[in-house]
Amino acid sequence: MLITAQFDSGNIDILEAADSSNIRLSIRKDNQSDFYQWFHFKLYGEAGVEHVMHIENAGQSAYPDGWKDYCAVASYDRDVWFRVPTEFDGKTLTIRHELDQESCYYAYFTPYSYERHQDLIQWAQQSTLCEHVLLGQTLDGRDMNLLVIGEPSEEKQKIWVTARQHPGESMAEWFIEGLLGRLLDDEDGAVRKLLQNNVFYVVPNMNPDGSVRGHLRTNAVGVNLNREWEQPSLAQSPEVYHVLKAMDQTGVDMYLDIHGDENLPYNFVAGAEGVPSFNEAMDALGNRFKAALVAITPEFQTEFGYDVDAPGEANMTVASNAVAERFQCLAFTLEMPFKDNANLPDADFGWSANRSQQLGADVISAIYAVADDLRA
Template sequence: MVSSAIRNYGTTHQCDSCSHSVCKDLNEKLRTTQLVVTFSGNRPVISLRPPPERVNFTCGIRWPIECEVISDIIHHIEWDPPKPEPFYQSTGYERTPMPVGEERGKVVFCIDHATKHPYFTYSRIGGSREPIKRATFYDVNETDLILEFESRFESGNLQKAVQVGARDYELTLRTDMYTTKHTQWFYFRVRNMKAGVTYRFTIINLMKSSSLYLQGMKPLLYSERDAEENGVGWQRAGSNIKYYRNCSQDSNNDTITFYSLSWTLQFPYDSDTCYLAHCYPYTYSRLQRYLSHITSNPAVKSYCKVRVLCQSLAGNAVYVITIMPQDSGRMDKTKKAVVVTARVHPGESNASWMMEGFLGFLLGDSADAQLLRDTFIFKVVPMLNPDGVVVGNYRCSLAGSDLNRKYRTLLRDSFPSVWHTRNMVEKLMAERDVVLYCDFHGHSRKNNVFMYGCSNKVDASLTLHERVFPLMMSKNASNKFSFNTCKFRVQKSKEGTGRIAMWRLGIKNSYTMEATFGGSTLGDRRGTHFTTQDLKSMGFHLCDTLLDYCDPDPIKVRDEGNIKSYAILLDTSGSDSSDSDGLPLHLLDQPKNAHTEVNRLL
């Protein structure tokens, strides 16, 4: 009887606790766990297995097997400065120290940069199986205190520190794993300092010719003692800030030009534990804690479902959040959808702060949040590149490639998060209209927040359509969002980006929203750095603008001429191109005659 029922369904089943011998036989031939068989008397009842109600956020983080990971749990409090923090004002007398090197200096911290393999092979929870190697190289009893460095924690990426003076240190950043490039993000720990003493730090292997440090941006400092005693978190710090070209170096017969960031700093306390960073860190662990928190709220749980979209290359979960009222919207094909993603580039942590602000507004109990949830179905992928975030990469995944050039790929196993995101959007568009796609990013060369969009040159009636939403954003966040900086182009080199790929699928409002690492040059915030609260507020403003866009206020979008006045801005390109957008590294190791077929798949 059971066999007949199974044949009628065309598959086998899983019976979790069944004494029926026929079920045991069927379980041996199990092909799926989608069907569950229970019994009412002797009659089998077959049903679909329901999806899990909650995602397990307690699973350990998976690291490449090469990575040494210390056991310290890093936690930073949130804090907003009482007053906006001003940009650094250059004096014109800042030093430009040239690299000294370990031959004339003293290596005080060094971790292995060379990986066991030229490309990612496998991962495990906690990284390397081997004991943690010593990375500090000085006698702790030395009378002249030497700073103690560490970066073998989540999102850390300092490779080497060389003492080149009594209080001067040359720092080398680890490049993105399985590449020799992409050094811009930094995040590391310092101990064993003296308060009131001026230290100099010089990062010697940056690769971008320009930076917001040339426009007054300051690095970030976090003091654990200040956090514990005064509730003070990340704050801008540093003087004598200089960004400059330092040297060129030959590598494999190629000339690489390096740039330095040099600054001086005084720590607030003796023997403190401090952290220095390029931008406010936002780790994969923090995302897991945030998602666990929102899904533990019964009210939020009724309209917000967190699921695993796919597994990353290392096996970390890529989460997708679906927001819509329970038992409504799915069958209503007239309800439109909104897709929002973030953190495809792991070093752009400001994107995650915007995402948290976006979710915080959308999952709130305000009337506007309720209206948005009633109006749209939201699909949100908060962290597209968890592996890169975990290991402290700036731009790439563990495939050694820029995922934001892979949205047209057929290589699902090499670039799972972007493949599954595109696939999800295609399925969503088969059911309903997607009114907006927005991918959150960070920008290293421009201040303010702005958008990159696409431009329709075929249909003249749509020429200005894509400019409306960014213009409305500029009205809602006039002291942070710059419409003048927005660009609308479809470039051949960017065809693999999420923005253009989604526009090609038919989403007219397809954008990259770029938030500066620095701050604002607008209104009453002119010349001041962004805080985490400022970044979160941009997520709020996206929600607010979405409401306005659905019911436009004529005061905010006065006339078409208001948009046409910005037409001269269309002749420049969008975000930085990446030169890590080719094959995944493990495929580059294949024989040359295999490349043609793989390139076809790309």
């Protein structure tokens, strides 16, 4: 028996792996940070035998409530990821799985590899609707990629979408893949209409270093990028620095920042109600966006989510708040679950890569519902 995490986004430490009925594991912390929760490893074992894996430091992870009612994902082919029996006793997360084949991968959520990210960028670049822009590089020397969809002009509205500031929230890039699949479909009527008056600026992965390193929440030097938007720096947060610089050059009329939430088993958005410039018109526009998305898909809801900030009390280091205030625009953080959508559960797959992709495609219709009034 052997366990390894020596690959893209791998994360696990092996404490003991001599007995398949008592495999003792530990999740590594993000570099220069106390955050940890993402895991991704490969088990070589014996087919037909149940393997019991104990992640012993789960109770001290960044979001221990995230383990309640959670099931890990597993895959034999790294394509189809399914849920496996998982339990949490307040201290240890235990995964039980009888192998059908000789080796199997396990992860916190369906991984989105850096190789797939690079393929996504190059695939999008093939479209005549898309321009690929290199914004700069990360601390580990990886590219910060921006995809511009539509023909830019001063008169057109600018809609920005960023994803995966927190690298362990891999569902965010699956969402982007679905969104891009629709945006680059030149036979989609809603998209054709949208691109007459709007240009989309999409950053599929804000944190490629953390993604490759197997981090949950931070970049190469342990910085939480979604707390850097008030004053980003090239030394600590070049990812945010480069994106914000590009936003300043283009302007922003609508902004979506795509994330995953460890605790809540729902899809929801968090708005910018607490920023100084928030007003009734922005509130009404945001409510229209949410109502449209509720009407489009049962995967989205508005009953459960984060507490709404009181007026003037928003955390201005957070992307959606900072952008909403800086550009006086509609801005949301969109959250998806690591667990399942409790309103539409799927015992075999839970919330999944495929469902994330579909939500990304569906969001285009909600944007379409409010696009004509973004500048009003």
